Amino acid sequence: MYLLYYSPGACSLAAHILLEELAQPFKLELRSALKGIGTQTPEYLSINPKGRVPALLCLDSPIGDEAGVLTELPAILVYLAHQAKTGHFIPAFPGELARCLEWLNWLSGTVHSLSYGQVWRPQRFVDDENLFPAIVEKGRRNVMDNYRFIEQHIGGARGQSIFSGYNVVHPVLLVFWIWGKWIDLDMNNSFPAWHRLVHSVIERPAVRRALATEGIDLKLFN
Ligand SMILES: N[C@@H](CCC(=O)N[C@@H](CS)C(=O)NCC(=O)O)C(=O)O
Secondary structure, eight states: OEEEEEOTTSTHHHHHHHHHHHTSOEEEEEOOOGGGTTTSSHHHHHHOTTOOSOEEEESSSOBTTBOSOEESHHHHHHHHHHHOSSSOOSOOSHHHHHHHHHHHHHIIIIIIIIIIHHHHOGGGTOSOGGGHHHHHHHHHHHHHHHHHHHHHHHHSSTTHHHHHSOOTHHHHHHHHHHHHHHTTOOHHHHOHHHHHHHHHHTTSHHHHHHHHHHTOOGGGGO
16 A cells, blocks of 8 residues: 655646556555645654655555665655556556656756746746846746757657656646646647647546546646
8 A cells, every 4th residue: 555645636646646647555655745735744744854744654665675665756666557457557568768858857857846836836936036036037038948858759750659648747747737737828829739638638537536536627727
């Protein structure tokens, strides 16, 4: 049995979706990432010293050779994908697997930590509050650059094998779609290929269940 620490609509949603896909019982514990309300408490920091969600605990046995939570979304997704008794959520062959990891790593390291970090947490980049607006503005431009790259690859020839089926990259792209709406980007008109992909992803019953549990409005995908 797994326990996932999550925050509604955060990157932890991708891990939540994969848990739903596994069709095994799991538990959720809310730790709101909004302004660090639930992630920076002494109690949560004693569970996950990084103070972030997602964090995954296996209640029956350690994950790997270490007790305690597994952190970092790409690691959690790869781990959960390998636990699936039915469905193939991660490519088996080295080339395709490497492409999948290439995307997970870039989405986590560049789009999330760099670009959205600048937009939502400018204090991580500079101490001087006067500089925050410039950091946020640069972050928004970085997000747009990143999103154009995503759109080109979903719609174009390169990377099509990753995007044609359904694998661990898809729930992460769903999360970034939601975030694009949250920061008021014109997602539908700017990113039509991504919009189509998101539409097919939300048809999956597992995805619907996770979205409903987290209270994510389906209108975000209209
Ligand atoms: N590198 C981490 C980043 C996790 C992360 O930053 N999560 C955000 C939510 S999307 C969070 O917990 N923020 C709360 C905080 O910064 O206090 C991963 O990929 O899992």
